[in-house]
Amino acid sequence: MSDTPTRRAVLAALGAGAFAGCLGGSDGSTTQRSPETEAPETGGDTTTASTATPERPPVPTVDERLPLPMEPASIEDNAVSGGPPKDGIPSIDDPSFVAAASASEWLNPGDPVFGVTRGEETKAYPQSILVSHEICNDVLDGTPVSVTYCPLTGTAMGFERGETTFGVSGRLVNNNLIMYDRATETWWPQVLSTAIPGPWREDPQIQSLSQFRVVWTTWERWSSAYPDTTVLSRNTGFANNYDGDPYGSYNPRSGYYQPDSGTMFRSLSDDDRLEPKRVVIGTRTSEGAAAFEKRALRDQKVLHGALGDTPIVGVYEPTLDTGYVYRNPDEEQYEYRDGQVVDAAGEAHDPTGLPGERLLALDAMWFAWSGFYPDTTLYASD
Amino acid sequence: MPATEHRIAAATGTFGRTRAALEVAGGRTDSRLVFAVAGVCYLAAYLVTVGDLAVVDGGSGRLTVRTAADFSRAFVSLGFFRFDAIAILSAGPITYLFSPLNVLLGLSLGALVGANLALTYLGVVQPRACGLESSTGVLAGVPALVSGAACCGPTILLVVGVQASATIVTGFQFLVPIAFAMLIGSLLLVGRKVDPELL
Secondary structure (H helix, E strand, C coil), X not given: CCCCCCHHHHHHHXXXXXXXXXXXXXXCCCCCCXXXXXCCXXXXXXXXXXXXXXXXXXXXXXXXXXXXCCCHHHHHHCEEECCCCXXXXXXXXXXXXXXXXXXXXXXXXXCEEEEEEECCEEEEEEHHHHCCCCEEEXXXXXXEEEEEEECCCCEEEEEECCCCCEEEEEEEECXXXXXXXXXXCCEEECCCCECECECCECCCCCCEECEECCEEEXXXXXXXXXXXXXXXXXXXXXXXCCCCCCCEEECCEEECCCCXXXXXXXXXXXXXXXXXXCEEEEEEECCEEEEEEHHHHHHHCEEEEEECCXXXXXXXXXXXXXXXXXXXXXXXXXXXXXXXXXCCCCCEECCCCXXXXXXXXXXXXXXXXXXXXXXXXXXXXX | CHHHHHHHHHCCHHHHHHHHHHHHHHHCHHHHHHHHHHHHHHHHHHHHHCCCEEECCCCCCCEEEEECXXXXXXXXXXXXXXXXXXXXXXXXXXXXXXXXXHHHHHHHHHHXXXXXXXXXXXXXXXXXXXXXXXXXXXXXXXXXXHHHHCCCCCCHHHHHCCCECHHHHHHHCCHHHHHHHHHHHHHHHHHCCCCHHHC
């Protein structure tokens, strides 16, 4: 009886392992388009050659390009696979909505929701649903939009999508979702909101998306402020268990969402002015970036600062527990009294209605914000 | 029975001996029970780690079934050998996402784990077949459980506290194939030591 394994036995085991390997499938990095994509091609004067740059971008963009921390090609170099392949995390492309009373049966008061009002419509998108889909392609007040959420960076952002839809590429940069548009397969990192080169579209026009404010709040606050709101339905058409969050919990806060926990993938930030997951309300324009620590804004109600050379002011809004940022060109000194923001002359304003231009702001985890905007100013607790 | 004994006596080589040992295991009620229980337990553990099987608070006692709109989702890979589900079954505290391909993988791995355990059991209870050493096959099933927990992004690393580098993410792709290879290898390694005349 021989004690050495026969060569046949070893080869058989390896063969079985290789056969099992065939079940894995590709990670979607080929240019094969997913079959369920039905997005119509955008109109415009596209030439017939597939490598020619169309004259119009595939989705609505803005004139002013947002700041990038490095060259677009370097951002692509920093992209990694998050695990699932393209559309492995399926976007919700045909959402349905339920009334607030019905949603209260499965939404706890303290559960995070992402709220949007546009025209006559008011909608809430629960974090517990979007954590499994990250993108909801919807229509708001007649405008096609995408409400997007990246769990690993704690960012909920809204974009106009035009005639196409956004999907989840499966890749991440600085732990942040990289979206792709289904018309041209261009990569759009969510927080940067700007096109970068990618393996499916190597030479896009580097432009920034048209973004609108999505408010990160709780179900209790949103439904009290907007009793007629509708809520994204759990009947998404996918077999998902929306009672579980794979990363942790927000109500109460635990796991990945705890302020001092680490990131899952390598972060671009080495700025430790705040703990990595500490939430800031950040704003950025072509002039620069600024962030207000949300906890400090809650405590102090009004924080004066600067974005590049422009004075700005961040104010706390108590009914939704959020913050808004305004240009403050005259360096008006504001104070918070009884829920109102009062200027030096004694004129009172609601936190949602200061006279200066309101800047688009978003909640973000500190590591994500400082990784994407390394030159950001930060206004925090002492 | 004379015919079986003749076959067992004629078994030679690693495959032959392993098959002989498995035949004996399959012919006895106690080892069949070990195979079945081990297989079912592993399948359950596998389904939990890939996220298909969950125990949540509350829930009604009645069984409710909801199906996905698109059954072709069953073939969509979610990464790391995890596939999408096409139906949700809830009964009381248990919520189960039915993914046919995940079940297939879990059953295959569970069958191998069960076979490993059944042979180990035989080695323990049948002193005549003392050629059977204790099988390390059960541990060989662990890589697949780890990969299951690494479904949508290596969340298992959150528990362990390790940051996912590109190398780790690439390595996760191999956990299920490695588990298969180790389980089969372990089975053969045990089987080749069996002296058929002792069975």
